[in-house]
Amino acid sequence: MTQSEEQKERSYSSTRRDFLRALLGVGGAAAALASMDRLMANPEAILEAINRATGDQATAVADFPFALDPTDPPDVLLRMQIELHRALQKRPEERRWVMVIDLRKCVGCHACTIACVAENRLPPGVVYRPVLEQEVGTFPNVTRTFLPKPCMQCDNPPCVPVCPVTATYTNEEGVVVVDYDQCIGCRACMTACPYASRTFDFGIQYVDNTPMGNGTLLGQSGVAPMELLPVFEYGRSRERVPHHSPIGNVRKCHFCLHRIKEGMLPACTLTCIGRATLFGDANDPESLVAEMIASPNVMRLKEELGTEPRVYYLV
Amino acid sequence: MTKKILYALGGVALVFGTWGFFDRFVAGHANANYGSYVVWGLWVAMYLFFAGVAAGSFMMSTLDYLFEVPLFKGTGRAMLWAALITLPAALTSIGLDLGHMERIYKVYMRPNFFSVMAQMVWGYTIFGGIILASLVVAIRFPERKKWLKPLMAFGLLFSVFLSGGVGALLGVNASRAYWHVGLLPAQFPVFSLASGAAMMLLIMGWFAPPDTRRSQQIRVLGLLTVSLAVVKLYFLWTDFSQSLYGQIPHNVDAVNQVLFGRYWWAFWIIQIALGTVLPIILLLHPKFARHSVVAGWMGLLVLFGFTAARANIVFPALTVPELEELRWAFSGPHLTFDYFPSLMEWAVTIGITGGATIAFLLGLDRLPIFSSQPREVTQ
Numbered sequence A: 001m002t003q004s005e006e007q008k009e010r011s012y013s014s015t016r017r018d019f020l021r022a023l024l025g026v027g028g029a030a031a032a033l034a035s036m037d038r039l040m041a042n043p044e045a046i047l048e049a050i051n052r053a054t055g056d057q058a059t060a061v062a063d064f065p066f067a068l069d070p071t072d073p074p075d076v077l078l079r080m081q082i083e084l085h086r087a088l089q090k091r092p093e094e095r096r097w098v099m100v101i102d103l104r105k106c107v108g109c110h111a112c113t114i115a116c117v118a119e120n121r122l123p124p125g126v127v128y129r130p131v132l133e134q135e136v137g138t139f140p141n142v143t144r145t146f147l148p149k150p151c152m153q154c155d156n157p158p159c160v161p162v163c164p165v166t167a168t169y170t171n172e173e174g175v176v177v178v179d180y181d182q183c184i185g186c187r188a189c190m191t192a193c194p195y196a197s198r199t200f201d202f203g204i205q206y207v208d209n210t211p212m213g214n215g216t217l218l219g220q221s222g223v224a225p226m227e228l229l230p231v232f233e234y235g236r237s238r239e240r241v242p243h244h245s246p247i248g249n250v251r252k253c254h255f256c257l258h259r260i261k262e263g264m265l266p267a268c269t270l271t272c273i274g275r276a277t278l279f280g281d282a283n284d285p286e287s288l289v290a291e292m293i294a295s296p297n298v299m300r301l302k303e304e305l306g307t308e309p310r311v312y313y314l315v
Numbered sequence B: 001m002t003k004k005i006l007y008a009l010g011g012v013a014l015v016f017g018t019w020g021f022f023d024r025f026v027a028g029h030a031n032a033n034y035g036s037y038v039v040w041g042l043w044v045a046m047y048l049f050f051a052g053v054a055a056g057s058f059m060m061s062t063l064d065y066l067f068e069v070p071l072f073k074g075t076g077r078a079m080l081w082a083a084l085i086t087l088p089a090a091l092t093s094i095g096l097d098l099g100h101m102e103r104i105y106k107v108y109m110r111p112n113f114f115s116v117m118a119q120m121v122w123g124y125t126i127f128g129g130i131i132l133a134s135l136v137v138a139i140r141f142p143e144r145k146k147w148l149k150p151l152m153a154f155g156l157l158f159s160v161f162l163s164g165g166v167g168a169l170l171g172v173n174a175s176r177a178y179w180h181v182g183l184l185p186a187q188f189p190v191f192s193l194a195s196g197a198a199m200m201l202l203i204m205g206w207f208a209p210p211d212t213r214r215s216q217q218i219r220v221l222g223l224l225t226v227s228l229a230v231v232k233l234y235f236l237w238t239d240f241s242q243s244l245y246g247q248i249p250h251n252v253d254a255v256n257q258v259l260f261g262r263y264w265w266a267f268w269i270i271q272i273a274l275g276t277v278l279p280i281i282l283l284l285h286p287k288f289a290r291h292s293v294v295a296g297w298m299g300l301l302v303l304f305g306f307t308a309a310r311a312n313i314v315f316p317a318l319t320v321p322e323l324e325e326l327r328w329a330f331s332g333p334h335l336t337f338d339y340f341p342s343l344m345e346w347a348v349t350i351g352i353t354g355g356a357t358i359a360f361l362l363g364l365d366r367l368p369i370f371s372s373q374p375r376e377v378t379q
């Protein structure tokens, strides 16, 4: 670690400490949150553990936390979780990650959008998974439809060949990724994507131009440190520093590769209250997604373009 | 007098631009109005514009140095100089548009040659070298004129391919129907030639020293400009009529935006009335056809019209949503399909234009661009 990195790390830890102190200082809440005391006592240790778990080195997937009957899981989430662990035993190129979104089950709650924003600490103007809403019909036969739209992870992605520096490419698992350190921010990939799946990080913060609110939980001094917490996209911890990646880069959904690596489902899938978002390895014939994409009511967006999306919709 | 006024205007533009550059470097792209939907804005349009002028100016310089047309003898250096100034203006404009300008070296270190953009970066680098080398030979080693021919021939090829490449940069995007016409890369070299002719009209009309051939030169350049303007109008007609007839919604929306949208005036007033029709009328008018000052104005107007034309190629394809509901799906800064450049973007563009103007004039004043052609001058 260079000196300036160390300094950054130190000042960053102290803002985190301040934040945690502020958090615990609010009224009597501290007393109620007994576990927070432990956090308060040694926040560094916890952060270290987080950093260890999400560091650059691939960590072994932890054992599934509790015993389950794999033939009869009580919830699709648990089934997908088991299948995910099974898929992770294979070599990366043998898996075929796909997402299936059941539009009949989507209630338009936007929880997936928010889960994604929280997971990837997306700044204002950056979105990986908006939910498109449409009102159809005429009164009295009116309904609303909802269409969650992540990156389609096209098997034939128009965004890839246009990149002048090979910063965006399909990784060995078939997920289209962006190498933030290589990307020059030319945005050619954005114009090429037929699904508007990429957004540009303009370096804006939610707290920009808000009052400071020193010493409180509100205002910049309380909230800004949260926004500056590192992101763990692509399995690498990255702080949010002006003019540094991912600021000035193009960003997009990556199927939460960093979570998958740790044996966790993508944040949107886990959060979906309607269980409308399914995720898994389509190369596993036993998997839920393989079952679903074999149904006749499956469709993909703009099929006519030949992009071969890996995101399927059940209609 | 013209020069003095232009120096002053250029200076003011540069001062205004300095503020824009400052903002761009301090706040990054935060204060720009292009966003994640209208991905490319004014700077990309201006890049297309300046790159077209650079390629076109080079094309015009071949009249002197490659084809040795007697009427245009002695005009080559001025056109090479114009190319040498407008190429960096184009690259500055597109460079500032990059999210990480400092990483441009990566296009040389790890290029993806399937990417039109990478091809362009390499192409422009070589083209810039050719322009510079040609100018150096033309100014410093006039006795080695034979070196110029191969340079000019290569440069001409590059100027055609690079202009076409600019068209391909947009045209390869299959999902944007408004751009994805095979003709786009074919049209751009013509646009370049037209901007080169207009630039030459401007230079010959306003800056060239008196010469007995001047009125003849201006007449020929005027006719060239008029013919190319007619060709451009024909291209517009084919593009728009096909789009409207074909009824592909994305295309129809884009064309409607250009013709009747919020910025209809950019098309009808700047691009068509001022940039095309007025120059056609005046350049054909017997009273003005050979008039230097008028010719200069007409060159300027055609170039001005070109800026609107470039914008009308870049923006409309982007202001039509890929999926209509995206308009309301998620809100945030830079997530809108409406686009009008921000003050910072204007400042940067005006600054670049001002800087280029001053650099061009300095060259005319300090370099033997027109001098050392006593034969033509005194003839």
Ligand code: SF4
Pocket (backbone or CB within 6 Å): A150, A151, A152, A153, A154, A157, A158, A159, A160, A176, A192, A193, A194, A195, A196, A197, A198, A252, A307
């Ligand atoms: S949806 Fe867009 S960004 Fe995602 S892989 Fe396809 S073309 Fe690329």
Ligand code: SF4
Pocket (backbone or CB within 6 Å): A162, A163, A164, A165, A166, A167, A168, A178, A182, A183, A184, A185, A186, A187, A188, A189, A190, A249, A250
């Ligand atoms: S913005 Fe980045 S990822 Fe996209 S084409 Fe340009 S360099 Fe490649």
